[in-house]
Amino acid sequence: MLQKFDPRNENILVHVNGQLVPRAEARVSVFDSSVQGGDAVWEGLRVYKGGIFCLDRHLNRLFESAHALAFQNVPDRETIVNAIRETLRANYMDDEVHIRLTLTRGEKITSGMDPRLNTRGCSLIVLAEWKPLVYDNEYGIRVITSSVRRNGPQFLDSKIHHNNLLNNILAKIQANVAGVDAAIMLDANGFVAELNDTNLFMVKDGTVLTPPADVCLAGITRGIVIELCKQHGIPIVERNLSLTEFYNADEVFATGTMGELTPVREIDGRPVKYVCGEFTARISKHFRAFIPANCISILP
Numbered sequence: 411m412l413q414k415f416d417p418r419n420e421n422i423l424v425h426v427n428g429q430l431v432p433r434a435e436a437r438v439s440v441f442d443s444s445v446q447g448g449d450a451v452w453e454g455l456r457v458y459k460g461g462i463f464c465l466d467r468h469l470n471r472l473f474e475s476a477h478a479l480a481f482q483n484v485p486d487r488e489t490i491v492n493a494i495r496e497t498l499r500a501n502y503m504d505d506e507v508h509i510r511l512t513l514t515r516g517e518k519i520t521s522g523m524d525p526r527l528n529t530r531g532c533s534l535i536v537l538a539e540w541k542p543l544v545y546d547n548e549y550g551i552r553v554i555t556s557s558v559r560r561n562g563p564q565f566l567d568s569k570i571h572h573n574n575l576l577n578n579i580l581a582k583i584q585a586n587v588a589g590v591d592a593a594i595m596l597d598a599n600g601f602v603a604e605l606n607d608t609n610l611f612m613v614k615d616g617t618v619l620t621p622p623a624d625v626c627l628a629g630i631t632r633g634i635v636i637e638l639c640k641q642h643g644i645p646i647v648e649r650n651l652s653l654t655e656f657y658n659a660d661e662v663f664a665t666g667t668m669g670e671l672t673p674v675r676e677i678d679g680r681p682v683k684y685v686c687g688e689f690t691a692r693i694s695k696h697f698r699a700f701i702p703a704n705c706i707s708i709l710p
C-alpha cells in the first residue's frame with residue numbers, strides 16, 4: 411500500500427513554533443534537534459466528525475516520552491491543545507484528518523549531541539492532513555517477517571514514542587522489496603513484537619492474543635482493543651507469541667491510529683485462515699462505537 415498525495419493538502423497551514431504557516435514555508439532550523447539527531451517525540455492522532463480522538467491518551471504518551479528523554483521547557487497541555495485546535499480550524503478540517511504532532515528537543519546553539527546545547531526550549535509542530543484510513547480494512551494487508559529486530563528496553567525503550575524510526579523504516583523497505591504492505595518485527599528472542607507501523611493481534615480458538623507491550627509500542631488503539639475485549643467478555647491474553655502461532659491463527663489483525671483495525675490476509679506467503687473473520691469484525695464494530703464518546707471537540 412503506497413499512500414498517494416491528496417490535493418486537498420496542497421495549501422494546508424502547519425503550526426510550527428506558535429505560528430501557522432503555509433505548507434511550503436513550514437520548516438524548523440537546521441540546528442533543530444530533530445534534524446541533528448532524530449531527537450524528538452511524536453504522536454499520530456485522528457479527527458472524527460469534529461472531534462479529536464483520545465487526545466488525553468496521546469498527550470499523556472507524548473509528555474511521558476518527553477520526560478523520559480529529559481526535554482526541558484516542554485509546552486504545557488493547554489498550549490498544545492490550543493495549537494491543535496487552531497490548526498484544525500484554520501484548515502477547516504473536521505473529519506478524515508490525521509495529525510502528526512511532533513515535539514523536538516528544540517534548536518541548538520551549535521551542532522552537536524549534547525542536550526545542554528538546547529537553550530531555546532522545545533519545538534512544536536502540528537501537521538494536520540486530510541487522510542482517510544490508510545488501509546483497505548475489508549481486503550486486508552499482506553505482510554512478511556523482517557530481519558530487523560524491534561528495539562527493546564535493552565537498547566531503546568519502545569515506551570518512548572521517539573523519532574528514531576530507522577529500524578522500522580528498514581523493515582518497511584524489506585516489505586516494499588517483497589511487494590507486500592508491512593513487515594513483522596520480532597523481539598530479540600524471536601517472538602513477534604509488532605508490524606513496522608502498527609500493533610498485531612491474532613485469534614485462536616475463540617481467544618484474542620497479542621504480544622505484551624515490552625518491545626512493541628504500547629499503542630493507543632492496542633490498549634483500546636484490549637479494554638473493549640474485556641468489557642465485552644471476549645477472552646484476551648497478552649503473552650509471547652511465535653511466528654508459527656501467527657501462521658496458524660484463525661484471524662490476524664493490525665491496530666493503529668492510521669488505519670484502526672486492519673485484517674492481515676497473508677504472512678510470509680501463508681494465507682491467514684479467516685480474513686476479517688468473526689472476532690475482527692466484532693471488535694471493529696465495538697471500536698467504531700467507542701469513537702464518538704471519546705472525541706474532544708475541536709472547538710475551544
Ligand SMILES: Cc1ncc(COP(=O)(O)O)c(C=O)c1O
Pocket residue numbers: 454578604605606607608609627628629630631632665666667668
Ligand atoms: C511502531 C508502531 N506501532 C504501533 C503504532 C500504533 O499506535 P497507535 O495505536 O497509538 O496509533 C504506531 C503508531 O505510531 C507505531 O509507530
